[in-house]
Amino acid sequence: MGGGAAGFFGAIACAEANPQLTVILIEKTGKLLSKVRVSGGGRCNVTHACFSPAQLVQHYPRGGKQLKEPFKQFGAQDTVQWFERRGVQLKTEADGRMFPTTDSSETIAQCLLEAARQAGVKIWNNTAAEELTPLPEGGFSLRLTGTHAQELVVNKLLIATGGVPKSEGYNWLRALGHSVAEPVPSLFTFNVPESPLRELMGVSVPHARVVLAGSTLSYEGPLLVTHWGVSGPAVLKLSAWGSRLLHELNYTGTALVSWVPTHTEEKLRQWLHEFRAQNGRKVVQSNPLFGLPQRLWRTLTDQAGVIDETRWSELAAKVQNRLIENLLRMPLAVRGKTTFKEEFVTCGGILLAEVNMKTMASRLIPDLYFAGEVLDIDGITGGFNFQAAWTTGYLAGQAMAYTQQEQG
Incomplete structure (x- = not known):
């Protein structure tokens, strides 16, 4: 049957x-x-x-x-x-x-x-x-x-x-x-109604890591920003492995997104230190790093408090720390799910x-x-x-x- x-x-x-x-x-x-x-x-x-x-x-x-x-x-x-x-x-x-x-x-x-x-x-x-x-x-x-x-x-x-x-x-x-x-349910996307990315619908990255805060759940893969939150294989696969836990949490929690999953914090700090030394005159917001889309980079730097026309040589340490945090562990408040397509x-x-x-x-x-x-x-x-x-x-x-x- x-x-x-x-x-x-x-x-x-x-x-x-x-x-x-x-x-x-x-x-x-x-x-x-x-x-x-x-x-x-x-x-x-x-x-x-x-x-x-x-x-x-x-x-x-x-x-x-x-x-x-x-x-x-x-x-x-x-x-x-x-x-x-x-x-x-x-x-x-x-x-x-x-x-x-x-x-x-x-x-x-x-x-x-x-x-x-x-x-x-x-x-x-x-x-x-x-x-x-x-x-x-x-x-x-x-x-x-x-x-x-x-x-x-x-x-x-x-x-x-x-x-x-x-x-x-x-x-x-x-x-x-x-x-x-x-x-x-399994294989669903995350609703993030208060997402700092909500203006970036359609932006995608080929390799990101999504972690469910407070758990061991983590998955890497392509990630897509949608008008309701985030989707793409990284999110769908995380939802599959975490389907029972997410159900118990009533589909609420914090997803931490790393846009540079191949970098540890130590490695990222060292990379930025060397980059600043060689590119101090470059305007931070106008020159996306790590192959990230311009719109996404702009949002990440805005969220970190980078002011227009700030050059790398002028970037305050605390602002750079916030940018590093956004690159490695950007928090998204998950408040529900959406079935993937049909x-x-x-x-x-x-x-x-x-x-x-x-x-x-x-x-x-x-x-x-x-x-x-x-x-x-x-x-x-x-x-x-x-x-x-x-x-x-x-x-x-x-x-x-x-x-x-x-x-x-």
């Missing part, structure tokens, strides 16, 4: 592995592969060019340890080859993200739809499972409503319904006996201890399987969540294929 990435991959894997089975994909809405279509700004970040399972798992705040063996069975290289065999070439961008060469998510969506069609998967849109009842003899009875309303008996069932933002959305799985790690990723889901990670089968309920975000697995931005969906969907589909003669 579920017409997203994991559901499609599971259905295709099952149907291709055993063509004699009847495989039905059930989607409660009229939309198929909706997250695939909006991912990567409409380009679909299919996976990441990280072909070592040991390295790949390091990009998952939740589930990394448990994914190591699954990634050996079906990893990023397998994903690339899977799509290539079906006529879709992927390309690798400088940051490791992989996209179709067409730069269109529709390429991926159509590939999955066509693969499902060729494999004989039946797709039932606008159909919801209102009741799910395990049968004494094995399998399940599903009471379906919508376009394909009926009582449907299946031998095997894959749950690939995605992550949900509210805990009660998992109650139907709790009713079956499974435990759930409480869902909280993508929503949850931290939380079915506990992995209750799932056989070789087959994605439930350890509690015979004939039940899980794949994708319904599991307590989530990755940082960069194609890692899709890779987890492809991997878990593939392993579930393969495991379901060689059992009984009918498949749901």
Whole structure:
């Protein structure tokens, strides 16, 4: 059940592995592969060019340890080859993200739809499972409503319904006996309503460090100033690793931004000392350092108290100290979050201890399987969540294929 990435991959894997089975994909809405279509700004970040399972798992705040063996069975290289065999070439961008060469998510969506069609998967849109009842003899009875309303008996069932933002959305799985790690948002940007950067919307730096004050959370990467606060991979990745802590803090706290993350304070002071000696006549505000954008440099110097036309040789020590502080630890008062674009990723889901990670089968309920975000697995931005969906969907589909003669 579920017409997203994991559901499609599971259905295709099952149907291709055993063509004699009847495989039905059930989607409660009229939309198929909706997250695939909006991912990567409409380009679909299919996976990441990280072909070592040991390295790949390091990009998952939740589930990394448990994914190591699954990634050996079906990893990023397998994903690339899977799509290539079906006529879709992927390309690798400088940051490791992989996209179709067409730069269109529709390429991926159509590939999955066509693969499902060729494999004989039946797709039932606008159909919801209102009741799910395990049968004494094995399998399940599903009471379906919508376009394909009926009582449907299946031998095997894959749950690939995605992550949900509210805990009660998992109650139907709790009713079956499974435990759930409480869902909280992951991959979000920071709202900074009183930001000293609020006039700099659109300014970006390729390499910054963001630290959550009072914690060990820290991440480096590109940073983007927005009209509501700060975004970019550095913030998104920090939000993923800190999703539970930030939830506990009600998304309030202080983010400390280093605009020169390759410099320690000692190194920065020494560098500025040498720079001043050689460039004393240069006007501080007119000559950005460290490759920082002019508008950002102006704000950093304004905040430090640098007066117009002040030359480096005239800069007071206390003003330079404030500038150093702004460069290394500029405080931003976080007061809330914003979902990243149209993508929503949850931290939380079915506990992995209750799932056989070789087959994605439930350890509690015979004939039940899980794949994708319904599991307590989530990755940082960069194609890692899709890779987890492809991997878990593939392993579930393969495991379901060689059992009984009918498949749901």
